[in-house]
Amino acid sequence: MAIRRICKYGEKILEKKTRKVNFAELKKSLPALLADMFETMNAVGGAGLAANQIGLDLRLAVISIKREEEEPLSIVIINPELVEKSGTMNEEEGCLSFPGLFAKIRRAVKVKVRAINEKGLPIEINAEGLFAKALQHEIDHLDGVVFISRLPLLSRLRLKPALIKLKSRWKKIDESKMAVRAPAQVVKPE
């Protein structure tokens, strides 16, 4: 297992729609890849990680949601598709490709997602709240959509000068070379 470097805002692969996974082709290397993805996500305290965030053009992501007095809810989604959504919420979100940046993003409260799991079996997930938010965030990644592009135009414009500064700082962060991540500076758009 190894911690991989996470691609940061500005790296082209984050803005490109990922390629559908051919499960039979990937099957052999999948366990090692998923182990690395979970290790990387956990090392930096993330709730989700998409394959293109570690530089791989693959439509797959891992999610891990912390729960009170319970094991985290961990799931692998391969070739996920959002098939239903309802309600709206406007909750704070962060992203491992934007370390320390948090913004309120409008999302559906409830979603239905179809995907295949790490065994290659079809799954249907009905999620709400935090879990629904994570699923939407990761599927967006796989579609080449980063969370700040979901901000209203005015907020995006206000954030731009800070982003330009942060971008050069983020570029230098290499999670694969870090034992413990230094706390990132927290930035919140108005």
Ligand SMILES: [Zn+2]
């Ligand atoms: Zn993200």
